[in-house]
Amino acid sequence: MQIYDFIIVGAGSAGSVVAERLSANGRFTVLLIEAGGSDRRFFVQMPLGYGKTFMDPKVNWNYSAEPDPGLAGNADHWPRGKVLGGSSSINAMVWVRGHPADFDDWRDQGNPGWGYDDLLPVFKAVEDNEAGADEWRGQGGPVHVTDNRRHVHPLTARFLRAAHEAGLALNEDFNGEHQEGVGIYQLTTRNGRRMSAARAFLRPAMRRPNLRVETSALATRILFEGKRAVGIEFRQHGKSLRVHAGREVILSGGSVNSPQLLQLSGIGPAALLREHGMEAVHESPQVGQNLQDHLGINYTWKAKLPTLNQLLRPWWGKALAGSQYLLLRRGPLSMSMNQGGGFFRTRPDRSRPNMQLYFQAFSTVLPRAGERPILSPDPWPGFSIGLSNCRPTSVGHIAIRSADPLAPPRIVANAFSTDHDVGEMLDAVKFLRRIAAQEPIRAITEEEMLPGAACQSDDELIADFRCRSGTVYHPVSTCRMGPDAREAVVDARLRVHGIAGLRVIDASIFPNIIAGNTNAAAIVTGAKGAALVLEDNA
Known part of the structure; x- marks a missing residue:
């Protein structure tokens, strides 16, 4: 041995x-x-290739959770990396540390050395942040973090203005002094390749x-x-x-x-x-035991202006984006679809943000079997605003099905199993519509596609997010x-x-x-x- x-x-x-x-x-x-x-x-190294690896058994465990009453009986797809780099080789590459108080919670539960002040030097040491070093950010570490402000789709600026008009502050760095607000996401890429x-x-x-x-x-x-x-x-x-x-x-x-x-x-x-x-x-x-995960949902609108759909859907657009990527390592294939977003409180009495936003200048209302249709979006111009809960109180578990190590384990997520989680998600989806109602978004919107204008009552909104929500892959x-x-x-x-x-x-x-x-x-x-x-x- x-x-x-x-x-x-x-x-x-x-x-x-x-x-x-x-x-x-x-x-x-x-x-x-x-x-x-x-x-x-x-497709591992190309950043937007995560649409192809989403269900690829060569790099993905492709787990399936148990049918979940909280998700209208759906059995959620749980991708996990089965490849060098693990899930960092198939994720959407958004680099967010977490709220400082989260780590102080860890410390205060009897875990000395795990508070935010303890971990901040470690966060800084692993980073090579393109935006530069300061009191909160690191430079020179192994993980290159790209500052994408120069490269995001123009509709992202409209989203930021709309969110600001809806009451959210603008935030230059979610890993800086404050997490709350909206801005451009930093990504784990370097020179157009995934930094796993x-x-x-x-x-x-x-x-x-x-x-x-x-x-x-x-x-x-x-x-x-x-x-x-x-x-x-x-x-x-x-x-x-x-x-x-x-x-x-x-x-x-x-x-x-x-x-x-x-x-x-x-x-x-x-x-x-x-x-x-x-x-x-x-x-x-x-x-x-104690399985916790973030749950997310997208609201989607048809736009009056071209979005990434018009570039990534047709063959000539794919060819153009592919050439741009192969020759220059630039363009949409070099980034994540989650280019803008941020954090907000669903109610002012929350002590810190409890919801995360994602803006995507593309849409995937029409599904494609066997893959996440990032590289084949809808044939009409569309965009989505997504969100996920930051601190769900619903708790699940993972358990072996048998003594056979080849048998996948049972994943019981228990999504939306508490009134707290249902209530804050209801508040959050209403706020998505408030953002979309602001002039910068309203002016370029033709209609709401999902869930659609007919979905209005609290019961209808809850039924919709139970049916359409799912893991955002953070167990x-x-x-x-x-x-x-x-x-x-x-x-x-x-x-x-x-x-x-x-x-x-x-x-x-x-x-x-x-x-x-x-x-x-x-x-x-x-x-x-x-x-x-x-x-x-x-």
């Missing part, structure tokens, strides 16, 4: 960082196991002789000696293999796969393990961090309660969900977690 100092499971947003940091000083041997394959694929965690951290580290990366390697079980993790069993090319960890095993599989592997290895709720005839190595009742907290093993899975140093030599370092450890996109915080969790590992193994 081969022996490494550290074995990391999962080469995603956090795992790529952990692998780079633990191998940097050359003292330790590191093995990184990834179930997916290479990220050197055109693999590109930023893992690819440079793979040149080191002390880091070994195994792809197409599905971790099936953690190996134990008593209550100490000592290795990993994995399947690769039809063979079952085992490797030994001299120091630690680190799970970085994300909020779906990390709790799944723990449960498959005998760490989880005792009743679940008994149900599947599994021997418990350690009862940990919170493994897979967290299924192995959450906290001091009490009855309420959490890992402690503040990300060590699994009750088990030696085992940590979880990914977004599943978030004590609660943050306001905004989760990739930046997942990367910083990787950097912070790796620092803790190095401190404990000095």
